[in-house]
Amino acid sequence: MVTSTLRMRPFSDAYLDAYLERNAPGILSSVGCYQLEGEGVQLFDRIEGDYFAILGLSLVPLLDLLRRHEAIPL
Numbered sequence: 761m762v763t764s765t766l767r768m769r770p771f772s773d774a775y776l777d778a779y780l781e782r783n784a785p786g787i788l789s790s791v792g793c794y795q796l797e798g799e800g801v802q803l804f805d806r807i808e809g810d811y812f813a814i815l816g817l818s819l820v821p822l823l824d825l826l827r828r829h830e831a832i833p834l
Contacts, residue, residue, distance in 0.1 A: 762818040764809025771803070779803070791816075 779799065780787075787793045787800065794800030796807070796814055812819035826832045 762810045762813040762821065764807070764811075764814045766804050766808075766814065767806040768803055769805035 779802075780793070783795075783799060787795055787798075790800075794803050796804075796811070801807075807814070810818050810820070823832070827834055
């Protein structure tokens, strides 16, 4: 199991309203309504752990598993 932690930075309601206006409707389909690969990274002041797990899939352990089962080249 992979654990990742994101800590939101303080921001004003006006900043949040403007962020939502600039990024909707695209972010509305994302869990938490942010996308770290875009402007959403500015909502946080600390990100710890596996970046890919935050995006939805812990990629490095998955690739290791696939290599061990010879599903992808070593």
